Amino acid sequence: MTFRLFSLPHLAILCLVPVLGAGAALLVRGGRKREKPVRFVLGTLVAANELTWYAYVLWHGWVILPFGLPLDLCDMVLWLTVFVLFTKRAWAFDLVYYWGFAGTTMALLTPDLGAPFASYITVKFFLSHGVVVASLLFLSWSGCARPRPRSWWKALLWLQVYALGIGLFNFAFHTNYFYLCTKPSSGSLLDYFGEWPWYLFWSDVIAAGLFFLLWMPFRRQYSTQS
Numbered sequence: 441m442t443f444r445l446f447s448l449p450h451l452a453i454l455c456l457v458p459v460l461g462a463g464a465a466l467l468v469r470g471g472r473k474r475e476k477p478v479r480f481v482l483g484t485l486v487a488a489n490e491l492t493w494y495a496y497v498l499w500h501g502w503v504i505l506p507f508g509l510p511l512d513l514c515d516m517v518l519w520l521t522v523f524v525l526f527t528k529r530a531w532a533f534d535l536v537y538y539w540g541f542a543g544t545t546m547a548l549l550t551p552d553l554g555a556p557f558a559s560y561i562t563v564k565f566f567l568s569h570g571v572v573v574a575s576l577l578f579l580s581w582s583g584c585a586r587p588r589p590r591s592w593w594k595a596l597l598w599l600q601v602y603a604l605g606i607g608l609f610n611f612a613f614h615t616n617y618f619y620l621c622t623k624p625s626s627g628s629l630l631d632y633f634g635e636w637p638w639y640l641f642w643s644d645v646i647a648a649g650l651f652f653l654l655w656m657p658f659r660r661q662y663s664t665q666s
Contacts, residue, residue: 443557461577468582483525506613538595542650552624592655
């Protein structure tokens with residue numbers, strides 16, 4: 441069974457992610473003593489799933505340096521999410537809130553998969569990306585964490601720094617991490633943004649708009665408190 445965008449199983453997964461985030465948030469709102477165990481369970485699940493994947497990839501010999509390294513944005517978001525779930529560090533949440541909702545959610549909507557739907561690779565992809573987004577929803581909806589003032593443009597600035605570093609790596613080793621050199625082979629929203637380098641420019645513009653929109657609900661909360 442090949443994977444098809446917005447097929448019934450795909451839509452079911454997309455619906456399940458916010459349900460999981462809302463369920464965890466409601467559980468914590470019902471008793472603050474549950475917050476730490478819920479955070480630790482989610483963090484352990486994300487980390488264990490990813491470490492299992494690393495072992496699987498190494499076992500099959502798919503890491504041929506410099507290819508196959510966990511350098512894409514979703515990889516950074518995943519481990520930042522684990523860090524936030526275990527520590528609740530504000531600076532890390534400031535980054536992962538915007539990067540995760542704007543980037544990982546997009547990966548869930550238009551995944552770049554070259555494997556059948558009922559395969560370990562596909563299950564791992566949706567589990568890691570889905571639990572990351574659900575964890576960010578849980579942290580936001582439960583009140584465990586929230587982005588600080590001026591965080592949206594700082595997250596955008598650090599995104600440029602990270603992209604620049606990955607771009608230099610791509611240039612030096614002829615790789616395509618972060619899709620900075622070519623668009624994904626499967627269909628994605630980047631197909632509507634033109635060819636290189638225009639799809640990078642428009643992606644950055646849209647990222648800035650999404651980051652600002654993600655900040656708006658908290659902007660109103662801070663203005664009300666002041």
